[in-house]
Amino acid sequence: MSALRYVLRLGDLSLVLGQRLGEWIGHAPVLEEDLGLANIALDLIGQARLLLAYAGEIEGRGRSEDEIAFFRQHSEYLNPTLVEQPNGDFGETIVRQVLIDAFQLELYERLAVSSDERLAAIAAKAVKETRYHLRYSSSWLVRLGDGTQESHARVQASLDRLWPFTVELFEEDDLDREMAEQSIAPRLADVRVGWSKRIDEVLAEATLDRPRERPYSWFGKRGQHSEHLGYILAEMQHLQRAYPGARW
Amino acid sequence: MSAAASNMTVDAEPREAAAWLALSQIEDPELPALTLVDLGIVRFAKVGADGVLEVGLSPTYTGCPATDYIGQLVQNALRQAQVGAFLVRQVLAPAWSSDWISSDGRRKLATYGIVPPDAVSSARELKPREIACPRCRSTDTECTSQFGSTPCKSLHRCRACREPFESFKCI
Numbered sequence: 001m002s003a004l005r006y007v008l009r010l011g012d013l014s015l016v017l018g019q020r021l022g023e024w025i026g027h028a029p030v031l032e033e034d035l036g037l038a039n040i041a042l043d044l045i046g047q048a049r050l051l052l053a054y055a056g057e058i059e060g061r062g063r064s065e066d067e068i069a070f071f072r073q074h075s076e077y078l079n080p081t082l083v084e085q086p087n088g089d090f091g092e093t094i095v096r097q098v099l100i101d102a103f104q105l106e107l108y109e110r111l112a113v114s115s116d117e118r119l120a121a122i123a124a125k126a127v128k129e130t131r132y133h134l135r136y137s138s139s140w141l142v143r144l145g146d147g148t149q150e151s152h153a154r155v156q157a158s159l160d161r162l163w164p165f166t167v168e169l170f171e172e173d174d175l176d177r178e179m180a181e182q183s184i185a186p187r188l189a190d191v192r193v194g195w196s197k198r199i200d201e202v203l204a205e206a207t208l209d210r211p212r213e214r215p216y217s218w219f220g221k222r223g224q225h226s227e228h229l230g231y232i233l234a235e236m237q238h239l240q241r242a243y244p245g246a247r248w
Numbered sequence: 249m250s251a252a253a254s255n256m257t258v259d260a261e262p263r264e265a266a267a268w269l270a271l272s273q274i275e276d277p278e279l280p281a282l283t284l285v286d287l288g289i290v291r292f293a294k295v296g297a298d299g300v301l302e303v304g305l306s307p308t309y310t311g312c313p314a315t316d317y318i319g320q321l322v323q324n325a326l327r328q329a330q331v332g333a334f335l336v337r338q339v340l341a342p343a344w345s346s347d348w349i350s351s352d353g354r355r356k357l358a359t360y361g362i363v364p365p366d367a368v369s370s371a372r373e374l375k376p377r378e379i380a381c382p383r384c385r386s387t388d389t390e391c392t393s394q395f396g397s398t399p400c401k402s403l404h405r406c407r408a409c410r411e412p413f414e415s416f417k418c419i
Contacts, residue, residue: 018311032393032403035395035396035397036395038395041311042312043311043399046307046310046311047310049310049311050340122340124340124341124343125340125341125344128345131374132374132395136395
């Protein structure tokens with residue numbers, strides 16, 4: 001069941017981030033960004049749907065993607081802790097998005113040649129969308145970082161605050177090693193090299209400083225989350241928990 | 249081979265042709281100027297050995313809310329066209345590309361006022377594109393948002409005639 005846990009990690013990352021971005025709908029600074037963030041959220045939820053449907057097939061208990069999304073406890077969610085962090089201001093959302101878009105892009109490019117055909121197909125589809133996400137988020141980070149004193153200070157503070165959560169993205173555990181050995185997933189060290197290069201480029205253009213590495217790590221991808229995930233799930237799962245099986 | 253099975257083989261070609269004809273008349277719900285066949289999302293319509301006509305559809309974007317609706321439109325059209333037993337399934341690989349929009353489809357998009365995508369998009373990186381205003385043809389345009397009213401389009405503004413317009417993204 002290692003493959004199941006790995007696919008859940010990927011799907012939960014997309015689902016939780018998509019849910020977070022959806023909070024901006026009707027609240028973004030201007031209409032264009034409302035549309036932009038909503039479109040990215042839609043892509044992410046579309047990816048989550050494909051991945052969680054696949055997880056349901058591997059699990060073999062007949063659970064649909066909706067059942068997997070709506071009826072798991074927070075400790076069963078395996079997303080990295082970064083994606084459940086609150087949106088903060090628009091700049092903080094953009095910083096989180098750049099960090100994750102670059103990660104997903106480097107990951108999906110490699111997963112597109114996975115020995116698991118289904119994962120390879122999903123990744124090859126998702127990578128095209130992710131290129132647009134990264135272009136959107138990094139163009140905003142450059143405008144904010146290389147903008148006014150106020151915007152620069154605020155996105156630098158957001159970057160400093162969110163940076164420690166990136167350690168977890170690349171921390172290879174037994175599951176990651178097993179997936180890499182079976183050529184299902186890439187080595188996270190390789191993903192990190194590509195990610196680091198992309199991040200350095202955009203930070204340089206945005207005149208932002210790359211924060212110092214700290215050894216401390218979170219363990220969301222093993223099911224140990226920050227306090228924020230519970231609130232996200234409470235909102236997302238409420239209707240299905242109150243009225244199981246409710247349909248439109 | 250039983251008589252029934254051999255009949256199905258004989259019937260295969262007209263059934264497939266009837267399916268393609270029916271599918272080529274379905275307008276995309278978000279882009280009514282184009283049919284599903286123009287968009288290149290119909291992968292195949294083939295009668296299998298079991299006599300079932302299989303139709304493969306590819307989603308343009310994974311989260312496109314029109315995907316389920318399109319599936320329903322296809323089911324209804326095939327039923328009306330009386331193509332016999334059929335099955336509609338989603339095809340993910342290879343991933344849909346804007347390269348697959350037919351030349352007819354590109355022409356229809358342009359006439360509709362949406363800038364069509366490049367004929368060939370890059371497999372690896374997003375290339376900067378020069379986009380001409382669909383109204384006055386000026387290339388003095390700017391992108392106002394990379395995401396428009398649907399995931400497949402971006403928003404632009406023409407600096408010459410000051411009109412806003414949409415462009416189909418290369419993917």
